[in-house]
Amino acid sequence: MEKKYNAFSEELKRVFGCRVHRISVDAGFSCPNRDGTAGSGGCIYCGGKGSGAHGIQTGVSLAEQIEAGKEVMTRKYKAKKFLAYFQAYSNTYAPAEKLQRLYDEALTVAEVVGLIVGTRPDCLPPETIVLLGEYARKTYFWLELGLQSPLDRTLKYLGRGHDFASFAKAVLACKREGIRISAHVILGLPGESRDEMLSTATVLNELGIDGVKIHLLHVMKETPLAELYARGEVPLLERDEYVGLVCDFLERLRPEISIQRLTGDGGRDHLIAPLWSLQKFEVLNAIDYELERRGSRQGSALCVN
Numbered sequence: 609m610e611k612k613y614n615a616f617s618e619e620l621k622r623v624f625g626c627r628v629h630r631i632s633v634d635a636g637f638s639c640p641n642r643d644g645t646a647g648s649g650g651c652i653y654c655g656g657k658g659s660g661a662h663g664i665q666t667g668v669s670l671a672e673q674i675e676a677g678k679e680v681m682t683r684k685y686k687a688k689k690f691l692a693y694f695q696a697y698s699n700t701y702a703p704a705e706k707l708q709r710l711y712d713e714a715l716t717v718a719e720v721v722g723l724i725v726g727t728r729p730d731c732l733p734p735e736t737i738v739l740l741g742e743y744a745r746k747t748y749f750w751l752e753l754g755l756q757s758p759l760d761r762t763l764k765y766l767g768r769g770h771d772f773a774s775f776a777k778a779v780l781a782c783k784r785e786g787i788r789i790s791a792h793v794i795l796g797l798p799g800e801s802r803d804e805m806l807s808t809a810t811v812l813n814e815l816g817i818d819g820v821k822i823h824l825l826h827v828m829k830e831t832p833l834a835e836l837y838a839r840g841e842v843p844l845l846e847r848d849e850y851v852g853l854v855c856d857f858l859e860r861l862r863p864e865i866s867i868q869r870l871t872g873d874g875g876r877d878h879l880i881a882p883l884w885s886l887q888k889f890e891v892l893n894a895i896d897y898e899l900e901r902r903g904s905r906q907g908s909a910l911c912v913n
Contacts, residue, residue: 609896612905613858616819616868623748626688630724631677633670634696635710640730642697646769651756652832653766653794653825655878670710674717691748692717693724700727704739711743722748724790729753729778730770741785750819751782754792758811759804762797767832779815790819790868795853796845797825805853809860813910819866822857824850826874827881834880847884851894855902856909863907870895 611618620628640646668676674692681687692714700707711723723743732740743749757763758772779789791812795805812820825844827837836842845853854870861867871891873879885891899905 609900611896612899613867614863614865614906616866619866624689624721627686628689628691628721629681629685629687630691630693631674631681631720632693632695633673633677633714635670635694635699637694637697637699637701639698640701640728641767641769646730647767649767649832651767651769652836653828655828655831670713671717674714674720678717678719689719689721690717691722691724692720693726695724695726698727698731699725700736700740701731704735707736708739715747722750724750724752726752726754728770729755729775732778732781734781737781737785737787740782740787744785744787749788750790751787752790752792752821753778753782755808756792756794757797757800758808759800762800765799766797776815779817783816788818790821790866791815791817792821792823794823794825795857796850798842802853802856806856806860809857812865813860813862817865819868820861821869822854822867823869823872824882824885826872826879826885828874828878829880837881844882847882847891847894851891851898854895855898855904858899858906859904859909861906862910863905865906867906 639650642648642650670692674690678687678690681690694710694714711725714720714723725740740749740751744751753775754768755772755775756766756768758775760771763771779791782789793808793812797805825842827833827842827844833842837844850871858867871885871888873885873888876886879886
């Protein structure tokens with residue numbers, strides 16, 4: 609079935625002419641929302657290894673992590689080239705000199721053709737943005753920025769340690785250096801109406817965001833969110849609700865925005881709920897079928913008759 613959205617995987621095939629996969633690495637960074645700079649407990653959904661970082665090999669060098677990842681991706685997906693994905697914690701939270709050393713180390717590994725760096729908007733001082741701009745000009749490069757929601761009341765509830773203005777300022781500064789930005793958003797956050805969730809797409813359009821990762825709200829073990837969920841304070845979306853919401857969201861996004869994630873499972877060993885998210889490919893197929901049923905696609909709600 610033809611994708612009704614601008615899938616990141618298709619961009620990679622166009623650029624490199626072969627199967628390209630991300631390899632997540634842990635470069636030993638911390639987070640200002642854990643070390644007391646912005647907060648000490650982290651975001652309420654973030655586990656002990658950093659949000660989304662389950663399964664990353666730790667305690668070995670970057671090169672060893674990448675080589676191990678290459679073996680898996682080659683065997684499972686027949687990948688030919690790879691992107692080093694600095695995922696765990698805040699991967700610009702260090703002096704620019706250290707960042708350059710780590711990024712360069714990753715790029716020296718054979719068949720690594722680019723970098724993806726995940727971070728927070730409050731970890732981007734001017735000298736770091738200049739450095740990232742250099743990588744954006746000399747290799748295939750994406751910067752991932754956690755937003756989750758543009759609503760300050762939600763960011764406070766999540767314990768993000770920054771406001772929406774900080775995110776917008778960081779995006780504009782990075783765009784001036786020619787850095788492509790992929791924003792992380794979470795659908796189904798407590799206290800947000802459907803209209804508020806969908807309005808996030810409009811915010812991304814207006815900021816000129818280049819890519820987006822759409823997540824559902826996961827409840828992971830050993831997180832503050834797990835405690836709230838256990839007390840019945842966190843309602844979660846059912847699968848069909850989530851599928852419909854994602855389709856509505858895609859219809860409101862500019863068609864050129866790269867769609868880099870539509871769901872996730874959080875890791876079988878760490879996930880408490882929703883358990884339906886473990887059937888990742890079933891969720892993705894359901895999104896495809898719903899867009900087909902509607903006769904719509906990414907950006908279709910923006911078309912003017």
